[in-house]
Amino acid sequence: MTNFDEPHFTAPAAQASPPDGHGGHMDLPRIEAAVREILLAVGEDPDRSGLMDTPKRVAKAYAEVFAGLHQDPGEVLGTTFDISHEEMVLVKDIPFYSTCEHHLVPFHGSAHVGYIPSSDGRVTGLSKLARLVDIYAKRPQVQERLTSQIADSLVAHLKPRGAIVVIECEHMCMSMRGVRKPGAKTVTSAVRGLLHEPATRAEAMSLILGR
Ligand SMILES: Nc1nc2c(ncn2[C@@H]2O[C@H](COP(=O)(O)OP(=O)(O)OP(=O)(O)O)[C@@H](O)[C@H]2O)c(=O)[nH]1
Numbered sequence: 010m011t012n013f014d015e016p017h018f019t020a021p022a023a024q025a026s027p028p029d030g031h032g033g034h035m036d037l038p039r040i041e042a043a044v045r046e047i048l049l050a051v052g053e054d055p056d057r058s059g060l061m062d063t064p065k066r067v068a069k070a071y072a073e074v075f076a077g078l079h080q081d082p083g084e085v086l087g088t089t090f091d092i093s094h095e096e097m098v099l100v101k102d103i104p105f106y107s108t109c110e111h112h113l114v115p116f117h118g119s120a121h122v123g124y125i126p127s128s129d130g131r132v133t134g135l136s137k138l139a140r141l142v143d144i145y146a147k148r149p150q151v152q153e154r155l156t157s158q159i160a161d162s163l164v165a166h167l168k169p170r171g172a173i174v175v176i177e178c179e180h181m182c183m184s185m186r187g188v189r190k191p192g193a194k195t196v197t198s199a200v201r202g203l204l205h206e207p208a209t210r211a212e213a214m215s216l217i218l219g220r
């Protein structure tokens with residue numbers, strides 16, 4: 010069964026902060042040791058010159074790719090402005106990279122994130138919507154959970170009257186291996202509140218799809 014629980018914001022054996030300095034910890038030496046094991050297991054020589062620094066590099070790369078495990082969406086969405094806006098705010102074509110939790114290879118594409126602000130006259134910064142996408146993308150993920158987590162986080166932190174998230178992705182686990190269908194796109198959506206109304210939803214979808 011899929012586990013929809015929020016990952017923990019702290020990991021055991023704290024060793025080093027992720028590169029963006031948003032708190033939380035990664036056990037870099039442990040990642041390095043595991044990468045060395047993988048290299049040995051596939052029949053490589055981790056001590057040859059080309060691979061000598063690879064475990065260290067991979068650990069550094071993983072700290073970046075999984076940094077979202079240690080970031081708090083509430084903190085990002087906490088920056089709000091006193092702007093009364095009754096209609097939809099939509100940031101579309103937000104590029105992102107995530108990691109398929111089944112194969113630990115990338116899936117990547119675009120996210121479209123929209124909301125109808127709460128009646129309290131406050132909106133969040135536009136960049137915060139893109140930051141929110143990254144916080145959830147930079148974790149081991151499946152596309153469906155990524156989509157609903159972004160929508161649920163908007164609802165929890167901004168109390169909007171409605172929210173919509175549409176994500177279009179290519180999964181490398183379907184392109185470079187396995188079924189090998191490069192170019193196949195998976196589209197997922199999550200809709201909350203007033204965006205369930207057919208006319209509002211249709212308006213959002215036409216804004217999202219009208220390129
Ligand atoms: N629903 C969903 N499935 C995903 C996602 N990312 C990868 N998958 C799928 O996860 C499934 C894992 O299937 P398994 O049969 O357990 O693993 P596998 O033998 O590697 O499967 P193949 O990829 O078909 O070779 C595959 O069908 C993947 O396409 C995702 O974000 N959402």
Ligand SMILES: [Zn+2]
Pocket residue numbers: 109110111112113114180182183
């Ligand atoms: Zn996969």
